[in-house]
Each structure stands twice: as C-alpha cells, then as structure tokens.
Amino acid sequence: MRDGELDATDRSILYYLQQDARRTSSNDIAEKLGLSSSTVRTRINKLEDEGIIRGYHIDIDYDLAGYPLYTKIICTAPVTERDRLANEAREVHGVTAVREIMTGKRNVYVNAIGRTHDDLNRIAEELDGLGLDIVDEQIIRDEYVCPYHGFLEDED
Amino acid sequence: MRDGELDATDRSILYYLQQDARRTSSNDIAEKLGLSSSTVRTRINKLEDEGIIRGYHIDIDYDLAGYPLYTKIICTAPVTERDRLANEAREVHGVTAVREIMTGKRNVYVNAIGRTHDDLNRIAEELDGLGLDIVDEQIIRDEYVCPYHGFLEDED
Amino acid sequence: MRDGELDATDRSILYYLQQDARRTSSNDIAEKLGLSSSTVRTRINKLEDEGIIRGYHIDIDYDLAGYPLYTKIICTAPVTERDRLANEAREVHGVTAVREIMTGKRNVYVNAIGRTHDDLNRIAEELDGLGLDIVDEQIIRDEYVCPYHGFLEDED
C-alpha cells in the first residue's frame, strides 16, 4: 500500500536492534544476515532518514533510581489539535514520553517524573496551559519493552 | 530513603544516554563530564547490574513501517496478580511494551502490533487466556520518547 | 397508529428483498405470494416513494477487501442538531454509514474507512469540524445483516 515498504532484510535489522540497540553493531547484524557491514549500515541510515527508526533509547527503572512519583497523565486533546499538543507536551520539563491515541477522549498519554508533589503539580499545570484537559493521573509501577517477533516472520 | 541512590555523575550519564543510546559512547560521555572512559564504563555497568538501566531500545515508527494496526490494549489484572500477569504479557507474540499502573482497574497497558484483524484477535485472546480482562483497544497514532531533563538539575 | 401502515403483502415483499436485494426479482416475489408481477412492482414503488425502502446496498467485508482500518466513530451531537449533523456526516469522504441514536450522549455512530492513520485523522477532523464531539473510535471486526423474520409473522 505504501511504496518503500520494508523487505525481509529491513525487518531483520530492526529485530536485532530491538534486542540491544547499544551493543549490537552493524557488524553483528551483518554476520547474522550474511551481508556486508556496509550494506547493513546503508540500510540503517535509510531507515533513519525515512523516519522509520526514530531513535535509540535507554530504558530506566525510575522507581529503582529513586523517583517514586513516575506518573502516567491521561489527557484529552481536541481532535484537531491532538497532534500539535502531543508534540508540545514533549517540551514540558519532566515529561519522558508522549503517546497519541486515535480517538476523541483520553487521547494523549504523557509519562512524567515528578520529584515532589509540587513538581507534579507544575507539570499538570503546564500541560493544562497548553490546552490539554487532564483526566487521570496514575503512578507507573513498572514498564517493559519487548522486541517485535513479527519482524522475523515470513508474511506470505 | 534508599541507599545506593544516584549521584550527580550517575544522573548525567543517564541523561546523555537518553539522547542517543546507540551513538553516545562512553568516551563521549567521559569527555563531557571530565572523567576517564573507564570510570564511565564502570558506572554504566553498575547501573545495569542494579537494574536501574534495563536496556537500550530502538524506537520504531510502526505506522510508517507498514503496520497500521499498532494498538494500545488496556487491561485489568487482579491486584495480587498484576505484577505476574504484566510479566507474562511480554511473552505474547506481537506485544512490544507492557506498562503496569498502580491501581485496581485499567492497570496493565499493553502495546501490540497486529498485521491483520485476525492477528489482533489472537493477541487479545492470548492476553485473555493469561487472566487479563481486556477493557479497551485503541490505535496508537504516534509516540515520542524524551530525555528527563531533571537528571541534569541540582536537586538541593 | 399511522395511516398507511404496512399490510401482510408489504411485509412479505420486504422480507424477500432482505434475503437478496439484487437477485430477487419482482417475478420471484410474485410467484411466492401468488400475485402478479405488476402488483409486486407497484407495491415496491409505493414503498420506495414513501421512504420506507431507502435503497439497496451491497454488503462488503472491508477487512477482506484490504481495508483494515474500518472504524466505528462514536460521537455526541447536541440534541437539537443531532439530526442535521448525522446528515452532514454522510458527506465526509470515507464515511460508509451513520446511525442516529435517540439519547443525549454517544448519539451519532459513524462507520468510516481510513486507508492510513492520516486518513482516519482527516475523517475525525472533518466530523469535529461539523460540530460532532468524538468520544470513541474502535476497529470494526465484522458485521452481519440479517432479515427481520417478524415481517412474515401474523401480528394479531
């Protein structure tokens, strides 16, 4: 449906990077796929340029790190401004992730770290000031990221 | 409140790794902080061993990559099994992230990719089979991860 | 309670057309009811003129046809504009059905097909632009239409 869809090599590269984005070198991947390193590097660059790879993130256990007020803030944005507001929410100090959901209510999920109650208040007020309507706030207990095994499958 | 809390150096290391976990070498960080590379490497290893760093992830735009059925599945787990079920949900084929929220209802958020409706059905059925009660399913439009600027601040 | 209520013949005609609106000819129905074809045709014309028959629709399995983002969009219209807005929603590109429910909230159900996330976004924005408040969006898994057997029953 889109031109430039991923082929099996692209999907394999994404899969191996999902395992450990920091310590999996292009060489490692090249070896596993029987390709040259430069081919893998070129592919990765292309995926980055197209925006399919958006970045590489460290995954931190904030509770263990001493930040117990790690919080999910569920917001409603007007449908026509959801995209813009989700982007602006990223700039609020303390925000660590924003997810935009395709619906009319409860459609922007913000993860944020407050060091104190006052800090969480400030974050809520800034989100509210952008035009987001805060519906709920909940402590995040734990989070896990997993690779997408579907990248390795034959889709035919 | 916990011994082994992060000091300013730990927090700075985490901050720089949040920017680009793949291409920020220990050397790069060492340079910025005026430390030796081996000190930074030791610190990172310790943070990994303690579980404060849980991993390094590639961030993929699934919609652009040709997977429009990238979905947030909101579940309720019984309070006493929330932790176990959130862990088991990671093993379901197609699941890419699990978040555990500290409340009694709508307390496990699962991100999953379905290639087709049948695939999403299968994922829902497997989550249900684990003992999770599925409350809602929504298409994820976009997501952004942001570094936590608080790591660079003086907390005193 | 209304004059011009349906009699048993009208109801039978509707029933047979519910089975297969395309391949059930007036002749077929006439034969089953022991009437002349022209009587059946006249009755059908009258039912169409009165608006009781609104049209004849093909029933498509959009998922099978390659459109996985076939979606139910649940909206709230102000009570006094519900009727007008439900009508206007039909004109939005991608909308395939609109249902108006007799209540104050969640009272306009729109079925729509998006080819991509951006396409679904556009539909949501156009509905929002009309004055509909979007409350929820959900993927439609399947739909079935069934004839109303009550048409064949003796109501006395």
Add this chain to the structure above:
Amino acid sequence: MRDGELDATDRSILYYLQQDARRTSSNDIAEKLGLSSSTVRTRINKLEDEGIIRGYHIDIDYDLAGYPLYTKIICTAPVTERDRLANEAREVHGVTAVREIMTGKRNVYVNAIGRTHDDLNRIAEELDGLGLDIVDEQIIRDEYVCPYHGFLEDED
C-alpha cells in the same frame, strides 16, 4: 500484504454496486468501465466467492414502517467468544444486524426490532442466554448508508 488484493476495476465495481445494488446491472457497470458484461459478471462472482461481497441488502426505515422500537443493544462478549457469540446473535428472532468491535467491553452491537416491550424483553433474554452481557439499549432514530468514495480514487 494479502495476495488477491483488489485492483482498480474491482473497486469501481464495488463502488457502482454501492449506489444501488438492485438496479445497477452488470451491463450498466460494464458500460461505465468500458468492459464487457461478462468480465464484470466474472469479477462480481469472484468477489462473492472470496467473501468480499457478503450480500445485497434492502435498507428499510423501520420507524416509518410502523416499528418504533427499533433498538441498538450494546453487549459485552468475552474476548475469546466474541466471534462465535456475534454469529449466534444473528439467529435471534428480531435481530437485523450484528457488528463485532475489536475491544474487550461493549464489543458486540446488535440492532433489533421489538414490536412490543415484551418482544424486546424476549430478545434481550435470548441474547443474555447466549452468553452476551447486555450493557445498554437505545432507540435508533435513523440510519443512512453511504457509498465509499475511496473506491474510485487513485491510491498511489
């Protein structure tokens, strides 16, 4: 992603049948598309065989026809039985449509006609007897079906 996806001719045929499924003959479509009638017939047969065309329905204004208790019954099915229960709901006397939504709650929508309160009660009890949990019941005020204009567009 699926082999056997629709080409532009298939989509055009579907589009014209959406306009008036009863009075648009294969000849009419053949003429518009500059194809032979037999080609159009073959295509239609293939779409029916594949299940992409599920049938042809008459669209009745039940309120005008003297059935004011035309009702939308919103149910919850257990995720693993949603598909089976949605199918079984079709057999309940008075049911005119069933829609299956891809979520955990409020995931089966049943349209039904009751001639009296007792009749609506019976329908609700039969749905309940199947294993559907009835959440809401609302009078349907009006419904409109519209062709999907996307069938006529160039998707490249």
Add this chain to the structure above:
Amino acid sequence: MRDGELDATDRSILYYLQQDARRTSSNDIAEKLGLSSSTVRTRINKLEDEGIIRGYHIDIDYDLAGYPLYTKIICTAPVTERDRLANEAREVHGVTAVREIMTGKRNVYVNAIGRTHDDLNRIAEELDGLGLDIVDEQIIRDEYVCPYHGFLEDED
C-alpha cells in the same frame, strides 16, 4: 397494533383522573364529557380490569414530612430476572416505588425511605439479598407528577 386500544373517551377519563384522582368523581368526568355517570364508571372499571389503571396514589413530600433520607437506589438486575426482582423489591420494607428500565445495567430504580443510616443499610442489604447489584444511592430532593396532556389530543 393491540386490540382494545384506548379510544378518545378512555383517554379523556385518564386525563381527568390525572388531575386529582381522589376528588374527581365519575360524575364530574361524565359532566365534562357529556356522558352518563354509569358509562364513565363502566369505562373506569374496564380500564382497571385490563390493568391499564394500576391504582390511585397519594403523593407525599417526604422531606417536608420529616424523612430527609428519601433515596433513589439504582440497581442492576440480570436481564432474565429483572422483572422478577423488580417485583420482589416492592416487598422490601421502606421501598415506595420501583421502576424497571429496559436495558442491561442500571435497570431497576428503587425509591426508598430510611429513617436512619442503619435503616438505609438494611434496605440496601435486603435488595442485595434478593440478587440486585446496587450501583448508586442518591438523595431525592423533590419530585413532581404531571398529567399527560397527550390524552386530550387528536392523534390523527
């Protein structure tokens, strides 16, 4: 649709009785309608026998009468037992009205008077003991009953 539907005389009688069921005698109504008293009495008896007139009630302002804990208790009954449970709820000491709503949740509304908190507790426990699931309890501030003017209108 039912035989034995009300005619204009029946409807007028109901209308006048709605004004003041205690002090409007059959004579009063007969006079207004230009009928004999015995005709009116016969009609009223027939309406009572058919169950269309269920009784004649005094309307009491419980708050003014010194019962501030006059409460609306909203319950959910299983669909197949809603009718039976609504009837049984009438027998609970302190209950003054029961309304049965045609839906799956929040479908039995009970008005009840508690003299004390313990008394309201007892009523709730008895309703729960019958099998009703209590969802909400709210103080009733005021209630007004009004005649149905539609009884006097020409329906053609």
Add this chain to the structure above:
Amino acid sequence: MRDGELDATDRSILYYLQQDARRTSSNDIAEKLGLSSSTVRTRINKLEDEGIIRGYHIDIDYDLAGYPLYTKIICTAPVTERDRLANEAREVHGVTAVREIMTGKRNVYVNAIGRTHDDLNRIAEELDGLGLDIVDEQIIRDEYVCPYHGFLEDED
C-alpha cells in the same frame, strides 16, 4: 428537628391513603383509627395545606395503554439551577414526572411519553432548550408504587 412533625395519626392517615387514594374515604380511615370523620378530614386538609400531601395520582400502565415509547430521560442541570429547571421541565408537553436528585451530574430525571420518534425528539429538544443537558434516554418497562410501611411503625 422541624416543628409540626407528623404524629402517629398523621402517619396512619398517609398510610391508608397510600393504599388506594381514590376509594379510601375519610370515613373509612376514621373507622380504622377510632376517630371522627371530621377529625380525619381536618388532618388531611392540614397535610395538604402544609404541602406534605402534594396530590392524588392515577397510576397508568402506559405500555398497556398503547404508548410503548414511555421513556426515562436523565439530565444534568447546573447545581444552582437544578430546582428551577426541574420545575420548568414539568411544563414540557408529554412529561409525566420529574425527579430532582441531590447531586451534580445526572440530577434531573424526567419521565415522558412520546407517541412517535419525532415526538420524543421534540421533548428532548424542549428540555435541551430549557438548559438541561440530556445524558441518557431509556425505555421504562414497568413501574410500581408501594405504600411506606414505616408510617405504621412505632418509632421510639
């Protein structure tokens, strides 16, 4: 807490009138209580004057009477206007009862009879025009009024 609270005689009179407000004469009550008729009449007049008795109503089974669209319309009024709006709702043609609940949302319950869908629409629009926000509409299946047995009990 209020002066002029009901004594045991008042409560007994109310109780007997709850049984059958039309056919229980003052004489009947007087006999049961061992009082003179005129005493009972005086008491009743006083209860009416004080507003404790608000009227005497006929209880009609609207479904049996041929009005299947007998509906409960749940509204939200702004707290400061709830009382005024509940009163004004009584004047809307088709409304048969209004209950005012002591809370901030879903605080005005209106019972109304619509003869057709258009009629119910008109009622909803008029309520909306007054300033009531309509939240839900549900068909009333049945209602029962019961005497308050507490009137006969010794409260000491």
Add this chain to the structure above:
Amino acid sequence: MRDGELDATDRSILYYLQQDARRTSSNDIAEKLGLSSSTVRTRINKLEDEGIIRGYHIDIDYDLAGYPLYTKIICTAPVTERDRLANEAREVHGVTAVREIMTGKRNVYVNAIGRTHDDLNRIAEELDGLGLDIVDEQIIRDEYVCPYHGFLEDED
C-alpha cells in the same frame, strides 16, 4: 428522632474542641460557656461514652513529612459486608483512615501511606485479600479539616 440528642451546650463543647483538641482544656471551654469545669468534663465524658466523640487526632502533612506516596485507595465492598470490611481495612499496616460511603460501588475510601511502590503494592494486596475490590488509587495532594460552624447556631 433519637433520644439523647445534643443540646446547645454539647454542641458548643464540640465546636471548641474542633478548634484545637489538644490545647483547649475543659477549663478554657468552661470559661467561654460560663459553666464549671466539672460540668464540661462530665459532658465530654458522656459524649465519649456514647461514641459521639470517637477520639482526638493529630493532623499530619505527610508530604512535608517525607512521605510523598500518601494515597487515596477507592474500593468497592459488597453491600452486606461493607461495614465489616471497612473495619478490617483499618488493621492494614499503612492505612491512616477509612471512610464508608452509603452506596453500592466505590463505597470504601482508604487513605494509606506507602514508603515505596512495593509498600503500596502490599497495602493494595492486603485490601484485596480482605475482599475489597480496588477501583482507583490517587495521590493525596493536601487535606484540611475544618470545624463545623453549625454547632454554634440556633437551630430553631
């Protein structure tokens, strides 16, 4: 309605104790009311014996005291066990207050202090183990207790 209702002196005593339960001596109150100290002491003893005074509490700002995870846990208890469960919840380590609300859902509010996420988890699990169904958990930002001025008013 109850014998042993409070008189004006009782109410005044309660009012002064609401101001500062620790530093308002019986002498202080006696002086303000023109009574003897022993009269005040007797009255207070009686109010304590009757259970009208349940105790004297210190009001702590837990956030300031270094406990940011001071949380309101909203539970549902079965109606017939609400009272018993609310009492048992008091015994859970970390619980600082329990409120029992007279309704069927969300009817037990528990305030609790968790020192860490694991601690809050343990509290939730113990409440769940008692038979309470946890519906929501929210951080308490602040709380204020105020005297009831109504104690000083003339109620006649």
Add this chain to the structure above:
Amino acid sequence: MRDGELDATDRSILYYLQQDARRTSSNDIAEKLGLSSSTVRTRINKLEDEGIIRGYHIDIDYDLAGYPLYTKIICTAPVTERDRLANEAREVHGVTAVREIMTGKRNVYVNAIGRTHDDLNRIAEELDGLGLDIVDEQIIRDEYVCPYHGFLEDED
C-alpha cells in the same frame, strides 16, 4: 531528598500523638522515649512550626450526633485552580474537611454536614459558585482514623 527530614524521635512523637492527641502529654511521650519533657516539647513545636503537624482534631460521629445528612461531595476543579479552590471550600459553612487529589477530574473531595435538604443545597450552590464542578454527592456512613504504624519502624 528534603533536608530536615524526620528522624526516629520525630516519628515516634507523631506516632504517640496519633493515639490520642488530647490526653497524651509531652511528659507521657518523654517517658516512653527516655527523653526529657522539654526535648519533646521542643520537637513538637518545631514540627508545628514547619507545618508537619497541622493541628489536633476531635473526631465526631455525626450520624450519632443527630446529623444524618453528613455528605461527601466530589468535585472537579480546573488543574490550575485546584489548590486555591480547595482552600476556599474550607470557608463554606457546613464544610468539615477538604481533600485535594492529584488528578484532573474528581480532584477535590469535600465533607459537609447539612441539617436539611435546603442546607445541603446551599452548600452545593456555594461550592459551585466558587468554581467547583460538583460530580457526585454521597452520604458518609462511617469514618475511622488510624495511627500510621510506619512511624515506629526501622526504615533501613
């Protein structure tokens, strides 16, 4: 994380004051902790000055005291005004406690005593006049305050 955090002595003092804030003298506490009375008094003064001890409250059973309309009023304040409005709500006559919850909806809980329905109405209207949106009102059946045992534990 804060300087001036509580040490074990502070925590013990708070614990003993939680038992009975009125009848536990500084001497009693000093004895239990093996400290001088003046040390305890100094500590208490410091805790009061810092705002960690906000006051000492009498705990009244309002239902037993003859006030059955003791009510929890749940409100929503705009996020940026939640703090100010929670403070202003304390001034409303009849309010006995205000709790501010760290979320966007249902974020201010007000306990209030109404002597009559009109009194509760007045309170609701004053809260509404401040800018609080009242969402729910419920009768409080009972409440219990408990000491926080965590104060006596070794946190290491």
